[in-house]
Amino acid sequence: MMNLSKRRWAPIALLLGGVAAPLLSISGCGGGGNGRTIPPPVVLGTPTPAPTPTVTPTPTPGPTPFPPGTTFEPNYRASIDAPRRWASFPITIHFVQDANLTPARRTLAITGFNQWVEATDTRVKYTIVNDANQADITVTFFTFMQGGTTLGQAIVAFDPQTSLIQNVRMELGITGDNTEDINTAAHELGHSLGIIGSTNDLSHSPNRADLMFTAGNTPRATGGCACVTTADRNTLYTIYNGQFPQRPNTARRPEPLGPLETIIVRQSRNRVCSFHHH
DSSP states (O other): OOOOOOHHHEEEHHHHTOOOOOTOOEEEOOSOOOOOEOOOOOOOOOOOOOOOOOOOOOOOOOOOOOOOHHHHHHHHGGOSSSOOBBBSSSSSEEEESSSOHHHHHHHHHHHHHHHHHTTOOOOOOOOOOSSSGGSEEEEEEEEOOTTEEEEEEEEEEEETTTTEEEEEEEEEEEOOOOOHHHHHHHHHHHHHHOOOOSSSSGGSSSSSSSTSSSSSSHHHHHHSOOOHHHHHHHHHHHHTTTTTOOOOOOOOOOOOSSSSEEEEEEEEOOOEEOOOOO
């Protein structure tokens, strides 16, 4: 009877059973190196995963346009005899980098500016730019001295043929009273947006309760915040006929048709403004 070695049959059994191991060697009885190497299993290429679907963000809807012919009441548009306006929004604002600019003062001014953004449901928009050459409005600060009168001023340059504002230089006094400083910025932006006429009296609301009242509407006088009122907002809406066209930030503004004219409105502590028209 033939005697079979278990040593010989063990690897054969592995082959018969269909089990393959990487680099498995089958040798003769003496293991003298006459075996052969079984290559590892072929690994098929990993399937390419399906691309993730591109999700386009849903644009944030803007405010609902006003129907043609909408009127905005109450307002004091009749008290503003020659308002101006911007051709489109957003307007660009630059804070001049000098010794008077601090993060805290910048924040106070932006808080005041945002009163108009919020009151108009973002119809009034602005962006902050680092390059003064790209700015529609430049903002500087100065320290308000006790005994002084000027809290701030807006120097508005416009095209007299179209009444379109071309640029504004805004100067804001810092009193140390945060609420007052915020509202000075809001008041001056109101003029910079176009609530301005041919004289001082014709550049303001006749109502003491409004932010754009000519005098007395300050936290010191009222004991609280002087914010953009419904009449302030409606007056701006009326000046713009409810239309606040939007433009890409890179779009250039229309060139003036001729020489520009300048209006300067200075605001005193009790918000009595002096007026200069050039």
